[in-house]
Amino acid sequence: MGPATETHQPRDLADVDVLDVLQALSDPVRLEMVRQLAAWPAQDGLQCGQMKLPVKKAAASHHLKVLWEAGLVSTEKQGVYKLITLRRDELDERFPGLLDSVLRAAG
């Protein structure tokens, strides 16, 4: 039996450029995803379907992939669920103040 928990190996933030992060954040749906993830208890993951978004599931999945590729989120598969977490502490270390200032501006 394989493990019930499987983590999709996240991107090493040392290889992520600030342009990747800015491009990922510069879309209204993705910024809203990050805003909802930031408001969620950090220890719990959020499912994509739990977010309130103005787009259909396929579009949400695409946007989630962009966030993941830019190193903004990590995903963990738990059984049939995929839980998404904002990599807030790591991002704060790599790009001090960036996420906080964007989230503050996004309200």
Add this chain to the structure above:
Amino acid sequence: MGPATETHQPRDLADVDVLDVLQALSDPVRLEMVRQLAAWPAQDGLQCGQMKLPVKKAAASHHLKVLWEAGLVSTEKQGVYKLITLRRDELDERFPGLLDSVLRAAG
């Protein structure tokens, strides 16, 4: 005789959304323009041609227009020159910490 100094009315930052700023900054040429403007003495304007950029004049003009439309820069015509200034203080007030964190990350 008209005035020798003519200011292109800059956009009111109250009407600028953080997404406009993120989109404007999420291009390597525009981020480099902002970086060079930030390194220039604030009281002096910089001419577009004085920036060291990896693109030709027409492309640089386009990128400058995007920055201007996002409220990031103001321009002032002095005789035959157009001097560009980063609206740093106003941006810091509108989006606290954002420009600083981006510039820090951009090195």
